Each structure stands twice: as structure tokens, then as C-alpha cells.
Amino acid sequence: MAQTRKSSSGSRKKSSKSRSSKARTTNTGNNRKAEPMDVALRNEIVLIVLFAAAIFLFLCNFGIVGVMGNTVSDVQFGIFGLTAYVMPPAIFFMIAFGMVNSGSSIAARKLVAGVVVLLLLGIVFELFTGAPEAATEYQIGEIYKRCGSTHSGGGVLAGSLAYFCYHFLGLAGTILILVVAAIISIVVLTDKSFVSGVKSGSRKVYERSAEDAAYRRERAKERRAQQEEERARREEEKRIRAEERENEKILRMDKKVSGVMIDTSLTAKEEWTRERDDIHEINLTDFEEQMEEVTGRTPEENEESALDNQSTFQFDKIRINGAYTEEYEDGYDELSEITELFASQEDKGPVYKKNVPDERVFEDYSMGSRDEYAHEPENISGQEAAKAGGKKAWEEGFAKEKPSAEMPFAAGSTGDEQCNAAKNLRMSEKKPVPKKYIFPPLSKLVKGKEKGGDSTKELKETALRLQQTLQTFGVRVTITDISQGPSVTRFELQPEQGVKVSKIVGLSDDIKLNLAATDIRIEAPIPGKAAVGIEVPNKENMMVALRDLLESKEFQGFPSKLAFAVGKDIGGKVVVADIAKMPHMLIAGATGSGKSVCINTLIMSILYKAHPDDVKLIMVDPKVVELSVYNGIPHLLIPVVTDPKKASSALQWSVAEMNDRYQKFADFNVRDLKGYNKKIETMQEKGEAGDLKKLPQIVIIVDELADLMMVCPGEVEESICRLAQLARAAGLHLIIATQRPSVDVITGLIKANMPSRVAFSVSSGVDSRTILDMNGAEKLLGKGDMLFYPQGYSKPARVQGAFVSDKEVSDVVEFLKNQTLGNIYDTDVQEKISTIGNAAGGPAGSGEGSERDQYFVEAAKFIIEKDKASIGMLQRMFKIGFNRAARIMDQLCEAGVVGEEEGTKPRKVLMSEEQFERFIEETL
Numbered sequence: 001m002a003q004t005r006k007s008s009s010g011s012r013k014k015s016s017k018s019r020s021s022k023a024r025t026t027n028t029g030n031n032r033k034a035e036p037m038d039v040a041l042r043n044e045i046v047l048i049v050l051f052a053a054a055i056f057l058f059l060c061n062f063g064i065v066g067v068m069g070n071t072v073s074d075v076q077f078g079i080f081g082l083t084a085y086v087m088p089p090a091i092f093f094m095i096a097f098g099m100v101n102s103g104s105s106i107a108a109r110k111l112v113a114g115v116v117v118l119l120l121l122g123i124v125f126e127l128f129t130g131a132p133e134a135a136t137e138y139q140i141g142e143i144y145k146r147c148g149s150t151h152s153g154g155g156v157l158a159g160s161l162a163y164f165c166y167h168f169l170g171l172a173g174t175i176l177i178l179v180v181a182a183i184i185s186i187v188v189l190t191d192k193s194f195v196s197g198v199k200s201g202s203r204k205v206y207e208r209s210a211e212d213a214a215y216r217r218e219r220a221k222e223r224r225a226q227q228e229e230e231r232a233r234r235e236e237e238k239r240i241r242a243e244e245r246e247n248e249k250i251l252r253m254d255k256k257v258s259g260v261m262i263d264t265s266l267t268a269k270e271e272w273t274r275e276r277d278d279i280h281e282i283n284l285t286d287f288e289e290q291m292e293e294v295t296g297r298t299p300e301e302n303e304e305s306a307l308d309n310q311s312t313f314q315f316d317k318i319r320i321n322g323a324y325t326e327e328y329e330d331g332y333d334e335l336s337e338i339t340e341l342f343a344s345q346e347d348k349g350p351v352y353k354k355n356v357p358d359e360r361v362f363e364d365y366s367m368g369s370r371d372e373y374a375h376e377p378e379n380i381s382g383q384e385a386a387k388a389g390g391k392k393a394w395e396e397g398f399a400k401e402k403p404s405a406e407m408p409f410a411a412g413s414t415g416d417e418q419c420n421a422a423k424n425l426r427m428s429e430k431k432p433v434p435k436k437y438i439f440p441p442l443s444k445l446v447k448g449k450e451k452g453g454d455s456t457k458e459l460k461e462t463a464l465r466l467q468q469t470l471q472t473f474g475v476r477v478t479i480t481d482i483s484q485g486p487s488v489t490r491f492e493l494q495p496e497q498g499v500k501v502s503k504i505v506g507l508s509d510d511i512k513l514n515l516a517a518t519d520i521r522i523e524a525p526i527p528g529k530a531a532v533g534i535e536v537p538n539k540e541n542m543m544v545a546l547r548d549l550l551e552s553k554e555f556q557g558f559p560s561k562l563a564f565a566v567g568k569d570i571g572g573k574v575v576v577a578d579i580a581k582m583p584h585m586l587i588a589g590a591t592g593s594g595k596s597v598c599i600n601t602l603i604m605s606i607l608y609k610a611h612p613d614d615v616k617l618i619m620v621d622p623k624v625v626e627l628s629v630y631n632g633i634p635h636l637l638i639p640v641v642t643d644p645k646k647a648s649s650a651l652q653w654s655v656a657e658m659n660d661r662y663q664k665f666a667d668f669n670v671r672d673l674k675g676y677n678k679k680i681e682t683m684q685e686k687g688e689a690g691d692l693k694k695l696p697q698i699v700i701i702v703d704e705l706a707d708l709m710m711v712c713p714g715e716v717e718e719s720i721c722r723l724a725q726l727a728r729a730a731g732l733h734l735i736i737a738t739q740r741p742s743v744d745v746i747t748g749l750i751k752a753n754m755p756s757r758v759a760f761s762v763s764s765g766v767d768s769r770t771i772l773d774m775n776g777a778e779k780l781l782g783k784g785d786m787l788f789y790p791q792g793y794s795k796p797a798r799v800q801g802a803f804v805s806d807k808e809v810s811d812v813v814e815f816l817k818n819q820t821l822g823n824i825y826d827t828d829v830q831e832k833i834s835t836i837g838n839a840a841g842g843p844a845g846s847g848e849g850s851e852r853d854q855y856f857v858e859a860a861k862f863i864i865e866k867d868k869a870s871i872g873m874l875q876r877m878f879k880i881g882f883n884r885a886a887r888i889m890d891q892l893c894e895a896g897v898v899g900e901e902e903g904t905k906p907r908k909v910l911m912s913e914e915q916f917e918r919f920i921e922e923t924l
């Protein structure tokens with residue numbers, strides 16, 4: 001029982017223990033919950049109290065809180081100095097900040113920084129009072145007293161620091177420390193990097209200054225443009241004013257007055273007319289009567305005398321001006337030509353004027369023959385004749401053949417004498433005068449301008465820019481030579497060792513860009529020179545007048561009659577070529593590049609150099625408008641051919657003529673035209689020549705081959721090829737122009753047989769290669785800029801072609817036409833050509849129209865013999881064009897001599913010799 005009680009009492013104890021422990025546990029739980037609330041409350045209370053204290057301390061500083069407040073304020077100023085004004089709120093703020101962020105190291109750093117900032121402020125204030133400087137020793141009490149009583153300085157703390165800094169580091173050191181400390185504190189406070197701030201600040205400054213510079217540049221550009229505009233406007237105004245002045249002058253010269261009433265009859269209304277009897281309206285009858293009174297002649301007699309006066313006046317005018325005037329009457333043409341010639345030769349200087357009058361003039365109007373002088377080149381100008389030693393011979397001949405009485409225009413005669421001579425000439429116009437060919441005078445052509453091209457300064461600038469451009473791409477060069485041509489200038493550069501030529505060529509576009517040039521051509525290297533040539537177009541082009549070339553000694557002294565004044569090369573030198581040596585020339589270039597002008601200069605060169613008996617021309621002009629102007633000149637063998645079909649016949653006639661000439665050469669045992677003509681000449685001298693005549697050289701000019709090739713390609717190609725292959729020795733020369741340098745026009749065969757080429761500007765390198773077998777013509781500038789590549793040149797030469805205007809051409813043609821040398825065309829040739837045209841075949845007929853080609857049998861035999869059938873073989877064997885050879889092959893196939901085409905394989909030969917013989921017997 002007792003055990004049970006014990007156990008029951010024990011269990012009670014246990015339960016009471018557990019209860020008390022439970023109650024303890026519940027109590028601690030309540031305490032833990034209440035703790036943060038107490039802290040927050042306490043904090044809040046502390047903050048409120050502090051806030052109140054801060055306000056109190058703050059207000060004390062303004063003397064509004066009584067005596068106690070003032071004392072407190074003195075203490076504050078004694079400790080903090082001037083910072084005492086901000087200290088109460090600052091301390092409150094720092095405590096609050098510290099409480100809110102308790103435990104945060106960042107907050108602690110910031111608090112320290114704040115304190116430092118306040119201290120620094122205090123030091124600055126202390127320094128401003130000048131006390132540290134004045135104090136000889138450190139007295140903390142003094143500082144406190146001074147700051148407290150005067151309410152200035154930095155207080156005890158900052159004052160002490162200021163004193164030590166000043167005395168140990170001096171003013172500069174103190175300021176440096178202050179600045180550094182301030183920056184560090186601000187960086188810590190704000191978390192903003194000072195270095196990146198400086199960086200971004202300097203970037204902003206830089207950007208702003210760059211913007212400013214761009215803006216200033218823009219403004220300067222605008223100003224320049226405005227100035228340019230202003231200048232252009234002023235120049236335009238100046239030009240208009242000059243024009244107006246000029247017009248005014250012309251008006252005055254024409255006696256045209258504007259703004260004046262032309263009705264000058266006197267009316268009755270005007271008072272003064274009634275008063276003055278001597279003034280009255282005049283009419284023609286009155287005038288005639290008065291004239292009769294004064295001169296004593298009738299009106300008819302007066303009119304005659306007036307006409308006489310007029311004609312004298314006109315004559316005087318012509319003599320003085322030496323130029324053909326349009327108002328001059330018909331029948332004066334020749335006279336004016338002579339006067340013009342005379343005047344033009346007067347310009348040539350005293351030697352010419354005194355000693356040697358133009359023999360061509362005298363030739364026409366003299367009684368004797370002067371053949372031997374007329375056609376020699378050295379007799380073209382008196383000075384040249386004198387130089388060449390021909391002067392004496394000429395004078396002898398001149399004295400013998402021309403008594404002074406018959407010299408209407410003897411040199412050195414006075415103007416009146418010339419007038420009279422010209423009058424006499426006019427009167428004796430009806431007398432039969434022997435007509436001889438007179439070379440056209442050079443005065444028919446226009447002289448070129450003396451000056452032009454870029455100045456030396458400009459050239460040097462371009463050279464420098466060229467050098468600099470290359471240098472920027474790492475290519476160092478030395479400019480060794482500059483040669484200025486009429487349209488382009490060539491800069492010769494010598495690259496430094498180790499510079500690849502291909503690099504310079506590769507930079508052509510960059511050079512073009514930097515020089516602002518339209519196109520440049522690079523010759524790398526210049527053959528035969530250790531240099532690279534860069535051809536840059538001139539800013540100012542110089543036209544090369546044909547007259548300048550024809551007057552040059554290069555042309556005048558050129559030995560061949562077929563001299564061609566081509567133009568001026570890159571060094572400005574006159575280029576004259578011999579057509580006879582070319583012997584055939586192909587001219588190609590895009591439309592408008594200068595082909596027709598080139599052909600005109602070629603024809604004019606011949607007209608000025610060759611007598612029509614020595615050189616004949618056949619002109620083929622399917623374009624109709626280009627060469628028709630030459631119709632009527634004595635050099636033409638037949639009128640200008642414009643019909644392509646007829647042109648083909650003319651070419652075929654040329655082939656026949658060539659064969660005929662070869663036959664003649666064979667008969668006379670000579671090799672070429674020169675030999676033949678020499679033989680005929682000796683025979684003529686011996687009187688054995690009979691009907692035989694010297695043969696002229698013939699130049700066949702085709703302007704636009706494409707038009708002919710379109711109409712009858714086979715015949716044209718064949719004729720051209722045959723001529724080109726053989727005509728040289730026979731004195732026949734081909735000049736062929738085309739604007740379509742494609743392979744269907746300039747076939748391989750034509751190209752192979754035309755060794756001299758002239759390329760004008762073309763649109764692509766492919767075209768350039770078709771003409772010259774090389775690139776380059778696509779870089780030309782047009783307007784007569786050409787690559788001249790005659791036989792014998794190692795590379796094409798860049799030449800600015802001569803220019804002759806349509807007016808000059810028609811003037812010269814007019815001059816030649818007026819010579820009326822009889823029937824100028826060869827009727828024989830004309831007939832032959834029309835026969836060829838009508839006939840299906842002709843002398844060198846292609847066999848078109850007839851059943852089988854004339855080479856059919858020979859071709860078949862040849863193929864059977866060789867046991868091989870190919871068109872190329874036939875072409876080579878019979879010297880025929882591709883078309884004709886292909887046609888023969890088709891006929892052979894039809895006849896069963898050869899088999900059908902089998903792709904690229906050669907055709908089979910199907911007949912033996914005997915079989916073909918039998919076939920001929922049966923069919924032909």
C-alpha cells in the first residue's frame with residue numbers, strides 16, 4: 001500500500017515538474033516574441049528624443065532658446081566651429097542611418113566618410129580664419145575659446161587638425177590632402193567612380209569638340225559654295241554686260257538704231273517748218289534734179305558712175321582683205337581664189353614674197369607648162385624650195401617661161417598692180433587657158449589654236465598627286481618623265497626595287513579616283529624602257545587641225561604620194577604614215593569615236609599630196625552621207641558607191657584589176673607597180689610606149705564594212721581577202737572602217753589579211769581585242785583619240801587624230817571640182833563594174849547563181865587526190881573565203897563526191913578519180 005502511495009506521490013511530483021517546466025517554456029516563448037518589439041520601440045523612442053535634441057541644438061545656434069541655449073551654442077561652436085550649424089541634423093541623420101543599417105559594413109564606411117567630409121569642412125573654415133597660420137604653438141583651449149566666442153573657425157577637432165596639417169605640410173600640402181580626402185569621401189559616399197567620371201567627361205569634351213569641328217567645316221563648305229555661286233553670278237553678269245556691249249557695238253556698226261522714230265517727213269503742224277523755207281521734204285525726182293545741177297550729168301549717167309565706183313570699191317575690198325567675199329559676183333571665183341592664195345602666201349614671210357611666188361598659181365594662169373615644178377613636194381612652198389636647192393632651177397624655169405608682162409600677181413608688185421592684173425585676168429577670161437591640176441591651197445583649211453593643254457604647274461600637281469596616291473598604297477615611285485600630248489599626258493614612273501608592276505596595274509581604279517580622271521591607261525612596262533607609263537586625260541583638250549599637220553615639214557617632206565597625216569602622238573610629234581607601206585588598214589571604233597573624220601583626213605592628205613594621175617580613189621559609202629561630198633573630185637575613179645551590191649561589184653572589179661596588173665607585170669618582167677611605171681617612163685622617153693600609160697596607185701576606201709557584210713558577206717569577204725593578200729605589189733590599198741568590231745564583220749580572214757589597224761574608242765575590252773588583239777581601246781577618250789597600230793610598229797601608239805571639218809572638206813572639194821579637168825570618171829571602169837553587177841559570176845565570180853562553182857571540178861579532184869575533205873583546205877588551196885568554200889563543199893556533197901557532215905569528223909570521200917571522171921563526162 002505504502003509503495004503504491006509512494007509511486008502515486010512520485011507520479012504527482014513528476015507531473016507537477018512537467019507542468020512547471022511547461023509553464024517555463026510558455027513564459028520564455030512569450031519573452032522571445034516581445035523582445036524585437038521592445039527594440040523597435042526603444043529605437044523609435046531614442047530617435048524621437050534625438051530628433052528633439054537635434055532640433056533643440058539647431059535652434060540654439062540661432063539664439064532663440066534663451067541663455068541656456070546660448071551657452072549650449074557656444075559649446076557647439078567651440079567643438080565644431082562653423083559646422084555647428086549643420087552638426088545637430090547631421091548627427092541625428094547619422095545615428096538614424098547607423099541604427100537602420102546596423103551591422104552593415106557599407107553603412108559604416110559611409111558614416112565614416114560623412115564624418116570625414118564634416119571634418120574637412122571644419123578644416124577649410126579654420127584655414128579661412130587664418131588662425132593656423134597666426135598660431136605659434138598649439139593651444140587647444142585657445143581654439144575652443146576662439147571658436148566658441150566668435151562663432152567661426154572649425155572648432156577644437158577640425159582646428160587642431162588644421163593646425164597640424166598647416167604646420168607640417170604647409171598650405172599647398174594641406175589643400176592637396178583636403179582635395180584627395182574629399183574626393184575619396186565623395187566616392188565612398190556616392191559609390192560613383194571618379195576615374196570613369198573623368199573619362200566620360202573627357203570623352204564628352206572630345207565629342208563636343210569633334211562636333212564643333214564638323215560644324216565649322218560644314219559652315220566653311222557652305223561659305224565656299226556661296227562664294228563660288230557669287231563669283232559665278234558675277235562672272236555671268238560680266239559676260240552678259242560684255243555681250244550687251246558687243247551687241248551695242250554691232251548695232252552701232254550696222255547703223256541700226258533702236259528707239260528712234262524713222263518717220264522723218266516734216267509735217268505742217270510743226271511751226272518752224274513754215275518759218276524756214278530752206279527746209280522741205282525731198283523726193284527722188286528732186287534729188288535727181290539737184291544731182292543733175294551739181295554734176296552736170298543725167299540720172300542715167302550718174303547711176304553708171306555710181307556702179308563704177310561701187311565695183312572699184314568692191315575690188316579694193318577684196319584686195320585688202322585677201323579673202324573671198326560672198327557678195328562678189330559670179331565669174332570672180334577664180335580671181336578670188338588667186339587673191340586668197342596670194343594673201344595666204346604673203347603671211348609666209350618676206351623670203352617667199354620676194355623670191356618665190358606660188359608656182360601653182362602661175363601654173364594655171366601662165367602660158368607655159370610648169371608640170372615639173374607643180375607636183376614636187378619641195379615646190380609647195382617657196383622657202384622649202386629654196387632650202388632644197390630647187391630655188392635656182394625654179395627661177396630659171398620661171399624666167400624662161402614667164403615674161404614679167406604675163407605675171408598678173410608677180411610677188412612684190414603693189415596692191416594697185418595686183419588689182420589691174422586681176423582686172424586684166426577677168427577681161428581675158430574668155431581666152432582658152434590650158435587647164436592643169438592645181439593643188440588645193442592650204443588656206444582652205446583652218447589653222448589650229450597655238451595654245452592649249454594643261455599648264456606646267458597643273459602637270460606637276462598631277463604628277464605629285466599620282467606619286468602620293470601610289471605611296472599611300474605602299475608603292476614608291478619616281479616620276480622620270482612627263483610628256484604632254486594633245487589630249488592625254490603620259491607620266492613615266494620608275495618603281496623602286498621590289499615593287500611589282502602588276503601592283504601598279506591593279507591600282508588603276510584608285511589612281512583614277514584620286515586624280516578624278518575619266519579614264520586612265522597604264523602601259524606597264526613601256527616597251528624598251530625601265531618605266532611604267534600612266535596616261536591621264538588632259539583637263540583641256542587640244543584639237544589637232546589638219547592644216548597644222550599638212551604644213552609640217554614631216555608631211556611636206558614625206559617621200560610617198562600616199563602620205564597620211566594621222567595626228568599627233570603623246571609627245572606632240574606629228575605622225576605621218578605611208579598608206580603604201582601599210583598596205584591595208586582596218587579602222588574600227590564605236591559610233592561617234594572619230595572614224596569618219598579620220599577617213600576624211602586620210603582623203604584630204606592624199607588630195608594635198610598626190611596628183612590625180614598618180615593616185616586614184618574608189619570610195620564605198622553605204623551610209624551615203626559620209627563620203628558623197630567627194631563626188632566630182634579628179635582623184636575619183638568612179639563616183640562614190642553607195643549601193644552595197646554595187647560596192648561588192650567594185651571590189652570584184654578591183655580584184656580583176658589586180659589580176660590584170662599582175663599579168664602586165666609578168667609581161668614586162670617587173671615585180672611591182674613601181675618597176676612597171678619606171679619601165680613605161682623609160683619607154684615613153686624613148687617614144688616606144690605607144691598606148692601604154694603609167695598605172696596609178698588605187699586606194700579603196702570602205703566606210704562601214706558591216707553594211708556591206710550584211711548584204712553580200714561571201715563576195716565581200718572573198719574580194720577583200722584576195723585584195724588584201726595580193727594587192728600590195730599591184731598598188732591597190734584597202735582602207736576599211738567599221739563601227740562593229742565583232743567577229744561576224746571583222747572575220748578572222750579579213751583580220752589576218754589587214755596588218756595595219758587603227759582602234760578608236762570602243763565600249764569593251766572584247767571589242768578592243770577584236771581589233772588590236774589586245775586591250776586598251778576601251779580606255780580611249782573618243783573624239784579622235786586612237787591607238788594607231790600600223791604594220792611595222794611593235795605596239796600601238798596613242799595618237800590624237802587630226803580634225804577636219806565638213807566645211808573645210810567641202811571647200812577643198814569645191815576648189816577641185818571648179819578645175820573642170822574634163823570627164824573625170826573612168827567610163828571604162830564604170831562599165832566594167834556594172835557588167836560585173838549584172839552578170840552572175842564576173843571575172844572573179846563566186847559562181848553564185850550558176851549551177852556549180854568554177855572551182856568545183858578542181859576542188860573535187862583535189863579532195864579525191866588528198867582523200868580528205870575539209871573546207872579550210874579548200875580555202876587555203878583556192879584562196880577563197882569560208883562561205884564560198886562551204887558552198888563548194890555542199891555542191892560536192894550533192895554530187896556524191898563527198899559524204900554528209902558528221903559532226904566534228906571530216907566528211908568521207910566517196911568517189912575515186914575514175915568515178916569522178918565518169919561523173920564529169922555524164923553531167924557536165
Ligand SMILES: Nc1ncnc2c1ncn2[C@@H]1O[C@H](COP(=O)(O)OP(=O)(O)OP(=O)(O)O)[C@@H](O)[C@H]1O
Pocket residue numbers: 543544589590591592593594595596597598739783784785800801802803
Ligand atoms: N580628231 C578629232 N578631233 C576632235 N574632234 C573629233 C575628232 N574626230 C572626231 N571628232 C568629234 O567626234 C564627232 C564624231 O566623229 P565621227 O563622225 O568621225 O564619228 P564616227 O566614228 O564616224 O561615227 P559614226 O560611226 O556614227 O559615223 C565629230 O563630229 C567631232 O566632233
